[in-house]
Amino acid sequence: MSSAEIQVRDLHKSFGDNHVLRGIDLEIGQGEVVCVIGPSGSGKSTLLRCVNLLEEPTKGQVFVGGTELTDPDVDIDAVRRRIGMVFQQFNLFPHLNVTENLTLPQRRVLGRDRATAARTAAENLARVGLAEKAQAYPSSLSGGQQQRVAIARALAMGPEVMLFDEPTSALDPELVGDVLAVMRRLAEEGMTMMVVTHEMTFAREVADRVVFMDGGVIVEEGSPGQVIGAPRHERTRHFLSRLLDPAMAEVEEEASDQVGKPGE
């Protein structure tokens, strides 16, 4: 076993006839920040969700911290405690206030006592700059604040790995910065992170490695400067040009990007 924190081997995932992942091999080392980019329907979110087994892979293996998640006998709840996940739609618990969102999982899952859980919650809220919102309910927070609470909730469990599934895609543009700042700080602190994102600036500046996916396979991967700055593959160049300058895109035949499901 290598020292990789996350290891994915020959991963396949089908939804019925739809072959979304077609053989993914990926390793993420400890403390590494990897951004996964690619067009919608390329399978990048599915890949991320396979890493903590929210989606059951059709074939292949996933290891996190040396434990094989795809082993049918593994205690998946125990492994997931070590993997934090942040969703596009935040998924805060609306019936609980911010502090309770952070303390309930600690107490129910980790069995921490009330005082310890509350202390950890306060620390992590401060970490995402929302200490003053401790008593607020999620519905009274902006999207950016909700997402930062969601990050704090995952961090409060003391994960070794953090997964981000398009964490800023549901946010108003002016709120994206706050969330990215929190993620950038987390990366600087040495957290192992796997981030599915469309934020090229973030990927360029924060990621150690960028993975470009299309059609359920990894097309190319490498340093941000390499993949975003000087892509070797035509598909990567095409994707980046559309993303970086959407106004310049030409109306084209649909055949080229008819892979996977439309819209995630």
Next chain:
Amino acid sequence: MTDTGVRLQPKKKGLTRRQRRGLSRAVQYAVFAAAVIAFAVAADWGRLKNQFAQGSIAKQMFPEVITLALKNTVLYTLSGFVVGLVLGMVIALMRLSSVGPYRWVAGVYIEIFRGLPALLIFIFVGVAVPLAFPGTEIPGGTYGKVAIALGLVSAAYMAETIRAGIQAVPKGQTEAARSLGFSPARAMVSIIVPQAFRIILPPLTNELVLLFKDSSLVLFLGVTLEERELSKYGRDLASTTANSTPILVAGLCYLLVTIPLGYVVRRMESRSQEAIR
């Protein structure tokens, strides 16, 4: 009124639309007024008052109608509601189970008990069961029997309501809970069910109102004097006094509870509507 709009229309034969609307409204008021007048004239007010609103008889009912009859009605209702809620919760979870036989049993239960009249179930619990299993006694006497009969009836409805509530909680909530390390059962208990109950609080309260009325079926179980609830109490008194005033008073006692509850339900519904927006 949008007079200008009407004036701009080309002239047509007969009434304008505005005139027709006015005429229709006048006719509706006229019919209503005629019905009220006809009733007022035709009714024998003295007799009605004598039969339904005799102050002395009504006075004689207090305080027993409250301290005994209403109290028992509330007790029967609440005990039935609790049994129904617990049983309904179990059946709802069975209905959502990944184990086939549980789903089937729950489905059969719901189909049967939704389809049977509540009265039949009262007779079943009160008469058929003791006859079929001699020697067995339902604990709690009449109270136990009523709790079970009302519980059996309401569980079927509540199970469907609870199931719908659980399914109305977004899938992302389960995913968030699971990704934090909650087991499926814990995620259900700590995260999903509390949210489901917020969603179904109005229909559950409606169910409480229905049960409150159904508790009158205790009448058919044969109860002691101390166990009488509103309907039985009212009927007994109506026959001893040969007067209908006790029925009216009992009815008012039901409304005393059901109307405020209905108001609470409407308040909750409009509030949850706002929360969705």
